[in-house]
Amino acid sequence: MKQYIKSIVEINNNRKSRCFAFFIQALILISIVTFSVETIPNLEPKTKLILRAIEWFSVVVFTIEYFLRIYVADNKRKFIFSFFGVIDLLAILPFYLSFGVDLRSLRTLRFLRLFRILKLVRYNRALNHFTRAIKSAKEEILLFIFITLILIYFSAVGIYYFESEAQPEHFASIFDSLWWAIITLTTVGYGDVYPITVGGKVFTFFILMIGLGIVAIPTGIISSALTKSVDPHDEEEV
Incomplete structure (x- = not known):
């Protein structure tokens, strides 16, 4: 039974x-x-x-x-x-x-x-492939998350020193600057907080360039892991 x-x-x-x-x-x-x-x-x-x-x-x-x-x-x-x-x-x-x-x-x-x-x-077989891919690439993903957190903190510190005097209401501390760092590195950019000093604008340009790479890196990691995770036997069944 x-x-x-x-x-x-x-x-x-x-x-x-x-x-x-x-x-x-x-x-x-x-x-x-x-x-x-x-x-x-x-x-x-x-x-x-x-x-x-x-x-x-x-x-x-x-x-x-x-x-x-x-x-x-x-x-x-x-x-x-x-x-x-x-x-x-x-x-x-x-x-x-x-x-x-x-x-x-x-x-x-x-x-x-x-x-x-x-x-x-x-x-869902496709989702099972995705689960296996995440497991196989977990070390690379964890390393990427760790580096991203470091970059977010670095960006918050940098924009704080450039903009804290010009915009104390938005960049009163590094913790306040973290919101700007997150939305800039992820290239979301809501527009509610933005730099007005020359140094802040130049710094933001480089952060945006880094942000474009940050968006692309996990896509490559997961795509590669997905390709490796597909079982040839499963493909034959499909």
Whole structure:
């Protein structure tokens, strides 16, 4: 019985497994849609009742799925604390926590229902490739994040010394300058804070050039990792 359930619950190349995966994916999407519809003001009582019924049904199915996956897991503890195990738990936990909880905190619990959309990762082959790519390139990504943080701090210090006297309301301290450094290095540039001194403008030019490179680097890292992560066997199946 355990092997039979496992052949259905886990992703396999059989009809029942594919039907089960399709059903769960459809239910996740329906759940996300109902979550969005619930935010519409002045809903009819009948509509609220229908949405509530869909939520109950979804939670019951997701709960059964969660415990079935624990049941068929070879290493139950490893599954419970794995990425997908945590996501599956977070998908149902807000519903059960809402019982007996102060109504003022329900909005926060409802927000956690968005974790259900991450359950779709399990059923998407392309997203699985992306997950493997991130794991394989994690050292390069961590190094990139570390260097980016250093550059952000360096930029904040530089613009502080150039602009603090001219614009004390925007660059009163290095901490205030961090906002400018972030939006400039990411090339977003909202325009609410910008340099007015000659030195600040020249400094900003170089920071913008560095920012263009910062945007391109992670794209190259992840693209290379994605290319390496594609299993030739998977490509043949496609």
